[in-house]
Amino acid sequence: MQRRKLVVGNWKMHGVAADLAEALAIAEAASAFEQVDVGLCLPATLIERAARALPRLHIGSQDLHHADKGAHTGCVCAAMLLDAGASMAIVGHSERRQAQSENDEEVRAKAEAGLGAALAVILCVGESLDVREAGEAVATVQRQLDASLPRDNSVGKLSIAYEPIWAIGSGRTATCEDIGEMHVALRQRLVAAFGDAGEGVRILYGGSVKAANAAEIFSVDDVDGALVGGASLKAADFVPIIEAAARAG
Numbered sequence: 001m002q003r004r005k006l007v008v009g010n011w012k013m014h015g016v017a018a019d020l021a022e023a024l025a026i027a028e029a030a031s032a033f034e035q036v037d038v039g040l041c042l043p044a045t046l047i048e049r050a051a052r053a054l055p056r057l058h059i060g061s062q063d064l065h066h067a068d069k070g071a072h073t074g075c076v077c078a079a080m081l082l083d084a085g086a087s088m089a090i091v092g093h094s095e096r097r098q099a100q101s102e103n104d105e106e107v108r109a110k111a112e113a114g115l116g117a118a119l120a121v122i123l124c125v126g127e128s129l130d131v132r133e134a135g136e137a138v139a140t141v142q143r144q145l146d147a148s149l150p151r152d153n154s155v156g157k158l159s160i161a162y163e164p165i166w167a168i169g170s171g172r173t174a175t176c177e178d179i180g181e182m183h184v185a186l187r188q189r190l191v192a193a194f195g196d197a198g199e200g201v202r203i204l205y206g207g208s209v210k211a212a213n214a215a216e217i218f219s220v221d222d223v224d225g226a227l228v229g230g231a232s233l234k235a236a237d238f239v240p241i242i243e244a245a246a247r248a249g
């Protein structure tokens, strides 16, 4: 099945108002590649300004709380993100699974909350180096996906990001063979969970994607785009990745 490519930048804890010039440059360049969906998941403090200034980009958050309101100091819920102009959210990023001890059940609740509010949700999964070296990567990530997937069938706006933890910010990427094997294995789980609708869910790769390796990664079957950290902060680094996605079709 042909799926539109999706390329999303994750700015993590980078960016103040002055950096919106880079986001603007990304938005302007991205408009030349209409066959690719492009998003930027920004620090919460920038979402409203970015959504106003860049109406043609999907602006998202890097997390959300699963509840719709309540005594959750420091948290932001889906309705607040929509109110600020966001249209997407990342859930279950490995940095949050590790530093905030988020488990699969919480990630699932966040995915359900985001989808329920009509946000596009990017649900992250990925294995540690120990698991990869033990030869257990595929089975482990399949289990993680099964446990993190939303239980209802509103998967139209769901994407998965396969991000091997050891490849994030490390300059190391998985081999195309390993990426292909994992994406096929994740597709099987999506189809098992959602039937035909599982075929339409995009599976992104993430982990040290950059201009130099993007074309090769996008040439792998079942890679429907990328979640990009470090190389999404500057238009000069990010735009060639969008261009590679456009070329891959």
Ligand code: PGA
Binding pocket: 010, 163, 167, 168, 169, 170, 171, 206, 207, 208, 209, 227, 228, 229, 230, 231
């Ligand atoms: P990276 O980050 O591209 O800097 O490796 C990817 C991510 O964490 O989403």
